[in-house]
Every structure is written in structure tokens, then in C-alpha cells.
Amino acid sequence: MNLIDYGFVPTMMPEDVSGIPARITAVHKERYELVCEYGYTFGRLKTSIYYAGGFEDFPTAGDFVLIDYNPDGDSRIVKTLKRKSFFSRRNPTPGKGEQAVAANFDYVFVMQSLNHDFNLRRMERYVTLAWQSGAVPVIVLTKADLVEDCSEQVLASQKVAPGVEVHAISTITGFGLDVLKDYLKPCKTVVFLGSSGVGKSSLVNALAGQEIMAVGDIREDDSKGRHTTTHRQLIMLPGGAMIIDTPGMRELGMLDDVSVGLGETFSDVVSYLGRCKFSDCRHQTEPGCVVRAAIERGELPKERWESYLKLKREANFSDDKEGYLRQKQQWSKKMKKNGGIRK
Template sequence: MINYLEMYGLTDRIRNTALLSANTQLARVIGEQKELYRVVTEDGLHSAEVTGKLRFNAVSRADFPAVGDWIVCRAVANGPVLIESILPRFSQFTRKMAGVTTDAQVVAANMDTVFIVMALNHDFNLRRLERYVTLAYDSNAAPVVVLTKADLTDHVSEQIAAVQETAPGMPVQAVSAVAGQGKDALLPYFQTGQTVVLLGSSGAGKSTLANWLLGAQVQATKDVRSGDDHGKHTTTSKEIFRLPTGGLLMDTPGMRELQLWDTDETSFAQSFQDIEALAQNCRFRDCTHEHEPGCAVQAAIQAGTLDPHRLASYRKLQRESAFIARQTAQRSKVLEHRANKRRYAN
């Protein structure tokens, strides 16, 4: 008998984490669109929705299921499966929700590898890549930069070198679905039960990449816009697909806005290894890398070995992270007050 959960990445660690009762079962969220979910259980695919209790107890958007989540659910006669709880996530890619709202959005959960997808044409943007790299390191999954549309540039080697400087130590793969180049370098990441998520901006070529890896037209694609080579936004939902190898591919909508969320210092240190290494040689331990004498970072800029735009980006992301931390702390107080009121009301 086919166990669909094992086909979608079930491990003993996950199985042992689930606290099941007589009428509940383990499942994984493999699709989501506007809080409507597709889940897989041992016996197959089902539509699902959250229980009223889960919705009532949720204090932020991150408390709702995300694609990739392992959940405890309950079957209902003639209705969708009810999601009762979410198992602890071993990895998650989280960003601040778009707009002015101070809340987290879990874009993907329980993935083993993050493919940061960036096209080598007009989508190529090193400053935006730094944001993805920082959040990818923060996700607790292994990040890889995948450069698509290699057939649309004559400067592949130079662009790969620039990415390697921006993401020190991170694997970088350049591919072209149109020319059929680079697939063999990506397939080893899709081992049986391993989940890889595709993340990137609108028009980066994620849907085309997904179809190419899957060997089937599972995601809609559109031609690039005339004049700037940008692809048109096509993917509007998140979904997990199975590769012939047994690996799992999670496609996500393109992100037009990417803000940090509760990023720790370790992630910054990994993302900006070059600056962190230089800072160790500054004369003053609390050097701001601006005008202090004996600043190794400024010396590298003067010597031409460090791009001043990279230092500016480093400072900008640190300020953004500090601002989000202050906003989050303030919001946590408000949410705690609301939770206490609910508790006393009951």
C-alpha cells in the first residue's frame, strides 16, 4: 500500500514529533492559496481549512499553516479536512509582510534547500540578492544561488564572479532552460524526500525552471515583456511537486517586496563574511567603519578590494533589522495584552 506521507518527505523525526489522538492524523501542507489548503495524508490528497480554535489562538500570520508544514488534522464527513495544529518547523523562510503591517509571513516551511533564483538579464541585482542571502541563511536551510536565463547574457563568467563575491562560500549555478544547460548540477539537490524551495522576484524564471526540472508543464509561464526582458508574474499560489527522482520542489509566487524579519546576527555574519572578516582587523572593537583611524573596512574600500555599495547595503540592512526588532517588540506587548484579555474573558 502506498504511503503518501513518505512520498512527501516524512521522516521518523517528524513522525515522533506528532501527538495524535484516536481521530486525528498526520499530514503535510502541499498547496495554499488565500488560506485554502491542499494537504496530503497517508491515503492521499485532500482539501483543508483551519479550525476555528486555531484561527482564534493565532496571534500573527506566522501562526497559520504554510506550504511545507507538517500538521495534525481531523477528517470530517462530506467536508474539508480540519487543520488542528502545526508541528514545530525545522526550517522556514520568513519575511516581513508587504506594506506597513508589522507581521511575519512564512513563505515556505520545512525545506532542506533554498534556491535563490535570479535571472542573468535585467533581473540581475546584487543588492537585492544580499537580502535573499541574509533571509536564506536565517531560514536554517541550505542556500544555493541559481542564475537563470544564461542564454540571455554574454557575461556569464563575470556575473557568476560578482555573485560569488556577494554570497561568499555559497554554491552558485548558472542554468538555461531554453538552451538545456545546467540541469545536471541541480538534480543532486532533489534526493528522495528532500524539499527544495524556489524563491526570487517576479520574472526571475522560477516557473520555467520548475517545469524544466519536473519535465512537465505544471506551471503556467508567459513571454517576457517587450523592452526590458522581464518575465510576467504568473505563479499566484504556493505548491509542492514531486520530481521523478523522488525529490520535492516547492514553487512560490515572485516577490516584488522583500523586507527582513527578526534576522539574527549570525545570519548577517554569514551574509557579509567579507566585511565581518575585515572588521576583525579594525583598530577599535566598536568601529563603525566610517571615519575611525585604523579602520580595515575603509582601508579595503580605498584599496579597491571592497565595493563601497556593499558596505552601504550592510549598514542599510542592519538599520532595517534593528527597526523591525523595535516594531516587533512593541507589537508583542500589544499581542500579549490581547491574549491576557482573552484568557481572563474565558
């Protein structure tokens, strides 16, 4: 088994650490499926190392790790190697920071279906997260067979995601699938980001040329589907490309630092910032505000400006909330240590 086929680059290996490199292909609570030079195996965390640090270092689907290989049982995962890209969500445990849900991917397929699911504000959110991850976003509009003409939706998507490629596809007719294969080169990894029922499992099956994932039913009243992914996994396609599928993707929210993602997604908005008459302009009623003038002239859509502000506020709130939860947790520990007496 050659780990290079799974995207491993020898320069990923740190010089001062020993171990066998491996890639996480699936996560089952406290047990991991791995692939390494000895083939497929299972592993568990070396708790003395991982639980001393933060949850963001816990390995997830797509991670490259170092293991103490055990041919007779579960290997020990001793280190998570540096990630080139990753998605994370707020850890369910208050004050525990972020939790990675997918790592080391090259492209993010931001998926929306051309039915009731199509939503430009949600698209802006997902594209922002995709840019922030360190990978390249690609917008994939699914279920093109449900509409006679999707040119309007394609154009609208291009306007809210400057510089991002937009492709309409149908897994029923095969329309547009050949274009997606340009991203699915050997050793490349793609992660899907989209709502339930958008057709992620159907696309995996279409690209693989066989049914390897269950497809959920769609509710007719709102076009929403049931989540069919039950654990995080990395799927190797016949052509050598890989797809990461994870149930945690639907829980992604704005985290504290999304400056890169916002700057890329809202490059049209950002181009007006810093050009106002006053450096501390709040872009409300101040004289000489370039942003408000651009909106009034019709150069900058008001919806874009409001969406930018909403996502930025959400990121700031997330940062404040996490800081509050950390302080609260530290205070609780201090209170217990002092027997519940304030000092």
C-alpha cells in the first residue's frame, strides 16, 4: 500500500518525531479506520498525548497521523500532522473550543439543488467557510433535470461568489458530470458541503460509477432530505480521487476568525472599506461614507452589504460566546477547588 496514492507528501513528516504515517479514512467515536504502508488497519488515540492538548488536534476524516503500528490489534495514534485545510465546528462541550470534522482536502463542493433548497444567502455562508478552510470552493448546482433553464441561478451564483467556478449538474441525466471530473484527479481530495437532500450521496455514487452510499428520501413539501451519513469517512473513487463525507458538516457555523473567507467571498464589499472620509466610519449616517454612496448608486447591492454584516456579527458573537464559556468553566473549577467559597 502506497500512502502517496492517498495524497501523502513525504515532507509532511516532522524531523523530530518517529512513527508510521497513515491517513484517517473513517471515524467511529473512539476508534479510527486507517490506511498506511501495511494496508488498512484500526487505531485508537494515545490518550496521554491527545487529552493533554486541545480537541482541535483530535484526528478526523482526512487527517494524516503518525501511529505506533500494531499488526495484531489496534495501532496507537500518537500525532496529528499539520493540516493544509480543515473544517471545524464548535465542540458540543462548553468551553472546549473547536472540533475538526474534515481535513486535508483540495476542493470544497458547495452544493445546492435547483429546487426549494436554492438560497443565495446560504451559498454566501458556505463559500465563506470554504475559503476560510484553506481549500478552493466550487459551486455545484444539483438536480438540473428539475428545471428547464438554470442559467438564471448560475448567473446569480456567480454574482455572490466572485472568482468561484459554478457548475450545474444532474445525476439522473448525467448532465455536467464530466466537468466535475476535472477536479477529481488522482491524489486529490474533495469535501461536500450542503444541506440534507441536496444530492451528496447521489453524486458520490454517480462519480464512483456504482452505488456505494445510501440515498435518503426527499420530503415533497419542502424538498428537504434525511441525513444518510452516519460517520465521518474518506471514500476512494476508482480514478484515484477521494471524497470526504461527514455528518458534522451540516452543523458548521461561523467561527471567530473568518477574515480570509469573508474577504474572498465579499471582495466586492471589501473593496469599498477603508475609503470613507472618516477612518472610524460605521457606514450608517456619517458624511462621506463610500459604502452608503455605493449602495445608493446601485453599485453595491444592499443585500450583499447586509449579508456581509450578518456573517461578521455571527463570527464576533461566536468568539465572545466561546470566551465566556471558557471563563465560566475556569471559574467553576476554581469554585470546586476552593470548596464552593468565593475568594
